[in-house]
Amino acid sequence: MFIGNGRKQRSVLRRRPQTPAEKSISYSSVKYILRNPRLCGYRACIPQELRERSGRVDPVEYLVERTDGTPVVGKWETIFTPEEWRELVNVLDSRKNTGKGRKSGTTVTKRLLTGIARCGNCGAGLVSAMYQHGTPSYEKHGYYYLCKVATGGCGKLSRSGPPVDDHVERVLLDHLRKQTRDMTSTVKEDPELEAAKAKLKQIDSDKVEARQLRADDELSLAEFAREIRRLEVKEQELKESASALFGTPIRTGSTAARVVREWDTYTVDMKRAEITRSLEAVVISRAGKGGAQRGRFRPELLEMVWK
Template identity: 30%
Template sequence: MARKVGIYTRISRDDEGEALGVARQRTDCERLADLRTWQPVKIYEDNDVSAFKRNVVRDEFELMLKDLRAGLIDGVVAYDLDRLARQPRDLERLIEIFDERPRLEFATVTNDVNLGTADGRTMARVMVAFANKSSHDTSRRIKRKHLELAQQGKANGGPAPYGWLKDDRNKVDPEAAKHIREAQKEVLAGVRIGTIRTRWQEQGLGNPRQGTKRMAHHHVEHILTNPRLVRYRTYHGEILHGDDGQPVMGEWDPINTVEEWEAVCAAIAERKQTKAGQSLARRYLLSGIARCGLCKSKIRGQVNQQWKPGSQAAQYKYQCSKVNGGCGKVGRVGDPVDKLIARLVLKEQREKAAATGVPVEARWPRERELEGLLQDIVQLIEAEKAKAITVSTLLQLLPAKEQERDALKLERARFYKEQKQAEAKGNAGDLTEEEFFALPIERQREIVLHSLTAVVIHPAGRGKRKFDPDLIDPVWR
């Protein structure tokens, strides 16, 4: 009876995605199995999968090992030993199975290595060790090439990041750039990244990965804070700096100014620190803003249990709850309260904007101080290179300068964050009521909180009554 063998094929990169390389390996392996009078019963194919990277799991390779150990196949045919293993530990796992089952068959197209003998195993270990070194050398050369490209401000290969044209990754995609800027403005106005992610998912924005059902939160956050937006070149996730201490600038077109980008990054970082572990999601406009007119406890929105489909009543109400420490005696249908507050707030902001005029964008007043400090750092480094000062002197002077530089950069980021946030939050005067309610709920709440500190809802008494705006008392800032 013919021995049943599995054929293992693998190729590290398949840029075209046509699997031609593994197909050629399969043909040659089937021909070899036929010459040995073995019967191929299973093809294990790892296409576009590395055998060198430690964090990569080869699913078909793992399945092949399980089938070998379970006795479902009697041997393995591969094109070459380095198709099977480039890490010694993977080879040792295979050898262990051949130790357990001495009659297993093994063959490769390119050489004659027998894992069933001591000499064959020794030869296999030497060959895998050399293959591993070859992969290390290739990896080192690739890393050095990528660093050189980064230092020159050139982009690596791969698909264009969201915001740039697919056929020219150095040119900005106007439509994508518009969506990025709009989302950044929303972040500055208090909108959650989760809200932006949901909308982008529905609209097919952000270049979601193929086959994913839900766009990742960190993917959207990276798009909005990517240093590439201001032409900063990164290497291994960090902004790359040149010998002059300045960020290396890429050869592509920018989408943001440095001030805009720093403001968004600072806003997101601040939100992570101050809101860590807290949910920013809100379903109702005045949840936590409204207060009970009797006990002054915060009132939250909730589903109106008395609402029936087809009725004119709103689906939610603001109810003082004993569960949250309130008296439980005050409740009001939510929709008319929200509309009243929206009208009052928009009117107030419209009048305030007309009285104060358009704010003038200011520059950070310590910009020259930071520029001078950066120049001092460069001069110190150049002086050490020219042997004008010793390394010891440089290392004594440099840390204080770098600490002062980092503090000034943080101050600049905060300055522009507050400025951009004020712009995003304070320009609601021209909105209509319909436009207001079309905004994300976080943006609506920011507009309300820009004018109000609270909304007091007074009791209406027993029985059904028409909505009385006099019982809704806004507390203005």
């Protein structure tokens, strides 16, 4: 039915359900709902400008976090604990990674750098394999990465796996620690952000005062409701403004601190997801004739290609 008043028409459109009653909700919609940090009590803030420009964006990337990486918790009833929600998000993330390196029918990738490490000779993604049982290499390392002809490579490169994995992890964590330090420095030095934080603190004080005035019956219910609504609108505007000061890289500082802190508890798939957020590839060059057989790991032969 046509409604002449444009404002009323927009209001009706907003009240319509996203999924018609006769249709099932889509997988992408369910996934988007399940990835909302609010389900476990965490606050998320997606700038309105970004919503209008990009449409639906991943709310996991826009957690409201303190400078030490700890999430800001809201006061509402939740349906997950933070641990349950993170486990759910990790499962959803693992299902996006369908490349080589996992058994058929599973979402688990066995090796850290399968497909991420690339041959410096031909550029093909490396696969992993086990050394032969009973050999010194098997006892020392267990597995190795190789450029395989059967998967489109040149077949001219192989490297013991654990030393490569350990090196990449160390370099990545050092990189994330630096991002954390840079973010902390930016937060301390940015006067505009400091001003926004001071205003948010004042809003909290104003809310407390309004509640006290209402409790003392010095504000009518209507006056109290209007004042709280005004403060909430102002608070949301300030939070969006503060997020915009950082732009898209807002994730890198606070989330980097959390990744470094929790790294040892991550599964292989979780670590791979974090590696691919920062790295395009790890290029491994050939060691030269006999160079890889001397029992010495040579980190200079690994090149990190950062995003």
